[in-house]
Amino acid sequence: MQRGAGTTVIEANLSQEDVAVTGRAYRVMVVDDSKTIRRTAETLLRKEGFEVVTAMDGFEALGKIVDYQPDLIFLDIMMPRLDGYQTCALIKKSAKFHATPVVMLSSKDGLFDRARGRMVGSDQYLTKPFTKESLLKAVATHVGRPGG
Numbered sequence: 001m002q003r004g005a006g007t008t009v010i011e012a013n014l015s016q017e018d019v020a021v022t023g024r025a026y027r028v029m030v031v032d033d034s035k036t037i038r039r040t041a042e043t044l045l046r047k048e049g050f051e052v053v054t055a056m057d058g059f060e061a062l063g064k065i066v067d068y069q070p071d072l073i074f075l076d077i078m079m080p081r082l083d084g085y086q087t088c089a090l091i092k093k094s095a096k097f098h099a100t101p102v103v104m105l106s107s108k109d110g111l112f113d114r115a116r117g118r119m120v121g122s123d124q125y126l127t128k129p130f131t132k133e134s135l136l137k138a139v140a141t142h143v144g145r146p147g148g
Contacts, residue, residue, distance in 0.1 A: 029064065072101050
């Protein structure tokens with residue numbers, strides 16, 4: 001389903017039992033300036049029954065967070081305009097979204113990057129390229145599975 005320019009929302013095909021338990025599919029946001037990363041995560045998550053919302057940068061993400069209220073946010077660190085650290089800090093300062101788990105995505109695996117992510121409130125750090133298993137494990141850690 002398309003909503004607005006550049007917005008892709010994928011509604012998963014859940015069983016009636018799953019929707020009855022949760023009221024809706026878990027909604028996961030993927031924020032990355034790489035179309036490849038967004039599409040890869042989107043495809044993997046959709047196949048597992050999650051609803052996925054994507055954004056190309058922090059500014060776009062902040063607007064969509066209000067509209068779509070994701071249960072979990074995957075957030076790239078290195079993005080133009082508003083980087084992942086700045087975006088995470090703004091999310092965590094929000095009265096409405098401070099409890100929303102944020103998983104930082106980065107091609108860097110350094111201690112400094114992880115520490116900086118924690119300082120701005122991120123809940124986890126995932127190194128790119130990620131595997132299907134690491135992506136789904138991160139989701140399970142923070143929100144579980146659809147209907148679960």
